[in-house]
Amino acid sequence: MPTPPTTPQPGAATAARAGAGGRSRPWGDVVLGSLSTGAAITIVLLLAMIVLIVVVSAWPSIKAYGLPFLTESTWRPNELEETLRDPQGRIVYDDDGEPKTVIEPASFGAAPFIWGTAVSSALALIVAVPLSIGAALFIVRVAPRLRIAEPLGFLIEFLAAIPSIAYGIWGIFVLRPFLEKHLEPALRWLLGDLPFMRWMFFRTLADGTEVPIPLTGRDMLAGGLILAVMIIPIITAVSRDVLRTVPRAQVEGVLALGGTWWQSCAAMLRYGRAGLFGAVMLGLARAAGETMAVTMVIGNVNQISLSPLAPAQTMSSLLAMDAGDPNNPLHFSSLFYIALILLVMSLVFNVIARWLVVGSKARTFGS
Amino acid sequence: MNSPGSIPTATLRSPARLMSALMLGLTGVASFLIVAVLLTVLGYLLFRGFGGLSIDFFTRLPTGNPQDPGGFANGILGTLILVGMAALVGVPFGVLAGIYLSEYGGRGLGAWLVSPVRLVCDVLAGVPSIVIGIVGYELIVVPMKGASAYAGAAALAVIMVPIVARTTEEMLRLVPASFREGSLALGATKSQTILRVVLPAAGGSVITGILLAVARIAGETAPILFTIGGSRLLPGDLDKEFPSLTLQIYNAARSPAPSEQQLAWTGMVVLIAILLVLNLAIRLATARAIKNRVGG
Numbered sequence: 001m002p003t004p005p006t007t008p009q010p011g012a013a014t015a016a017r018a019g020a021g022g023r024s025r026p027w028g029d030v031v032l033g034s035l036s037t038g039a040a041i042t043i044v045l046l047l048a049m050i051v052l053i054v055v056v057s058a059w060p061s062i063k064a065y066g067l068p069f070l071t072e073s074t075w076r077p078n079e080l081e082e083t084l085r086d087p088q089g090r091i092v093y094d095d096d097g098e099p100k101t102v103i104e105p106a107s108f109g110a111a112p113f114i115w116g117t118a119v120s121s122a123l124a125l126i127v128a129v130p131l132s133i134g135a136a137l138f139i140v141r142v143a144p145r146l147r148i149a150e151p152l153g154f155l156i157e158f159l160a161a162i163p164s165i166a167y168g169i170w171g172i173f174v175l176r177p178f179l180e181k182h183l184e185p186a187l188r189w190l191l192g193d194l195p196f197m198r199w200m201f202f203r204t205l206a207d208g209t210e211v212p213i214p215l216t217g218r219d220m221l222a223g224g225l226i227l228a229v230m231i232i233p234i235i236t237a238v239s240r241d242v243l244r245t246v247p248r249a250q251v252e253g254v255l256a257l258g259g260t261w262w263q264s265c266a267a268m269l270r271y272g273r274a275g276l277f278g279a280v281m282l283g284l285a286r287a288a289g290e291t292m293a294v295t296m297v298i299g300n301v302n303q304i305s306l307s308p309l310a311p312a313q314t315m316s317s318l319l320a321m322d323a324g325d326p327n328n329p330l331h332f333s334s335l336f337y338i339a340l341i342l343l344v345m346s347l348v349f350n351v352i353a354r355w356l357v358v359g360s361k362a363r364t365f366g367s
Numbered sequence: 368m369n370s371p372g373s374i375p376t377a378t379l380r381s382p383a384r385l386m387s388a389l390m391l392g393l394t395g396v397a398s399f400l401i402v403a404v405l406l407t408v409l410g411y412l413l414f415r416g417f418g419g420l421s422i423d424f425f426t427r428l429p430t431g432n433p434q435d436p437g438g439f440a441n442g443i444l445g446t447l448i449l450v451g452m453a454a455l456v457g458v459p460f461g462v463l464a465g466i467y468l469s470e471y472g473g474r475g476l477g478a479w480l481v482s483p484v485r486l487v488c489d490v491l492a493g494v495p496s497i498v499i500g501i502v503g504y505e506l507i508v509v510p511m512k513g514a515s516a517y518a519g520a521a522a523l524a525v526i527m528v529p530i531v532a533r534t535t536e537e538m539l540r541l542v543p544a545s546f547r548e549g550s551l552a553l554g555a556t557k558s559q560t561i562l563r564v565v566l567p568a569a570g571g572s573v574i575t576g577i578l579l580a581v582a583r584i585a586g587e588t589a590p591i592l593f594t595i596g597g598s599r600l601l602p603g604d605l606d607k608e609f610p611s612l613t614l615q616i617y618n619a620a621r622s623p624a625p626s627e628q629q630l631a632w633t634g635m636v637v638l639i640a641i642l643l644v645l646n647l648a649i650r651l652a653t654a655r656a657i658k659n660r661v662g663g
Binding site: 026028029031032033035036037038039040041042043044046047049050053054057130131132133134135137138139141142143152155156158159161162163164165166167168169170172173174229232233236259260261262263265285288289290291292296316319320323324335336339342343346347349350351354 | 383384386387389390391393394395396397398400401402404405406407408409411412415459460461463464466467468470471480481483484486487488489490491492493494495496497498499500501502504505506525528529532556557558559561562579582583585586587588589592593613616617620621628631632635638639642643646
């Protein structure tokens with residue numbers, strides 16, 4: 001090297017070789033470097049473009065409804081012709097004796113779908129989280145002795161890779177009839193007579209009468225259960241990986257102090273809690289964004305009902321149902337507004353999950 | 368982890384031991400329940416699907432007539448073409464981005480980009496696929512005034528790129544630094560080092576990442592729901608309505624006719640069989656890659 005670099009910094013040697021030696025960087029380096037940097041930048045642009053398209057397409061709806069869109073519960077893609085009533089509730093007639101009508105404009109609000117996504121995801125987590133973490137503990141602490149950790153792991157990983165449409169078909173043809181004929185009648189038989197459980201089985205009409213909710217198996221409960229089945233593999237697999245990284249000393253310390261098997265497991269869970277929470281967030285992100293299986297079983301009715309036995313609609317299932325042929329530009333734009341909510345939600349969940357899971361691994365490996 | 372400690376079975380004297388035994392039982396029950404439910408799903412799919420397997424399914428087109436529903440030949444071919452088109456774009460992009468994340472992290476222009484790009488990859492991989500579907504609809508189908516294979520393949524490629532990029536990165540990082548240092552010390556340029564030393568050393572496992580991504584997009588329905596349009600004919604022009612296996616399964620599953628529903632089950636089994644073959648290929652490739660690395 002003719003002129004040694006004056007400041008010995010890491011990386012300065014290569015720069016000096018290229019610059020001071022009078023040689024330019026080999027063209028292969030330039031090509032590969034710019035191609036791969038270009039690919040990386042393209043990925044960033046891709047996400048930016050997705051966000052931009054969603055925001056721009058949603059803009060007319062954002063302008064028309066603003067933030068109250070999130071709490072507005074009417075979703076009416078078409079104009080509605082209604083008979084005009086006077087303040088006393090009587091029908092108003094015109095000169096010819098025909099009832100007068102008013103045209104209600106189309107109106108959009110996301111509340112039923114936010115409700116649907118929130119409740120179905122919550123149901124899924126309530127079912128899936130205890131089962132998944134229990135199974136992850138079993139796989140890490142018990143299964144290796146029984147020599148079934150490998151096959152269990154393979155099964156769970158394979159099931160995590162099964163497409164959601166498969167779960168959807170199973171939901172329509174197996175889960176739905178099972179709920180309709182067995183589980184839901186059993187629930188009604190068990191709980192239906194309790195006065196404080198009536199909200200689950202009866203719907204109150206505008207005039208105060210209660211009508212029983214028909215048990216169809218196409219309802220919020222079905223949506224929540226199918227989501228639970230779908231997120232169990234991912235939560236189990238990630239929890240297992242998190243628990244495996246817990247140092248042996250954590251477990252052995254508890255046992256050496258005379259702790260029981262469960263107490264040592266509890267120490268493990270405590271140590272890995274951030275990563276486990278991350279696993280749950282990953283499951284939540286998947287549940288909230290899941291489309292096909294939910295669309296096939298949730299009943300697709302745009303309403304807010306407290307009862308898990310009533311049909312509902314999630315944000316993603318609404319997109320699947322409506323975005324194919326929108327009725328008018330504002331309808332289409334409102335669908336993009338909902339896509340924007342979904343996008344922001346998945347962004348938040350995934351960033352939190354990544355931070356927790358990667359964070360817990362970094363703590364263990366010290367890298 | 369080979370866990371230490373004893374599974375308490377004999378002594379149940381104290382409440383703590385009782386609790387321990389109870390929780391041990393519960394974790395066993397949880398595992399059993401999960402395996403039982405998942406096996407029911409898989410078993411039922413296989414059981415219902417195998418019943419409808421026939422030559423017709425692979426060679427005939429769907430007729431739309433419940434008396435003689437035909438087969439899904441066009442869907443199988445359509446899915447293969449769509450996945451191939453998506454991979455043609457998504458794989459080079461993803462591998463290059465993975466190379467960037469793993470090899471250009473330390474120094475040089477744009478090194479500051481590495482962790483934002485990594486974050487963006489993870490976020491992009493988590494975007495609900497239905498959102499990617501309607502963005503594809505707005506961006507390609509609306510301007511082109513019609514659904515097309517291009518629109519569907521573009522949506523699938525967007526789903527594929529971050530997965531390939533992140534797995535490629537992970538696999539390249541497993542290649543020991545001494546490989547790179549040795550190559551550079553022998554006078555090889557950076558690009559020669561990456562292309563002739565690092566990539567071949569990671570070889571099998573990079574392919575694993577690609578296969579994982581292919582398996583994922585082959586089963587996707589939501590992103591192609593609005594972008595390819597579906598067709599009863601064999602795949603033809605790429606700028607016209609295009610058939611796909613998953614879309615046909617979805618539509619057949621919603622049909623009231625039992626014969627069409629049977630097609631959905633059979634289609635599902637064929638799709639799962641394709642995924643299972645890929646999954647086994649992934650396992651073999653990974654096992655070989657690990658063996659090579661340990662051996663070499």
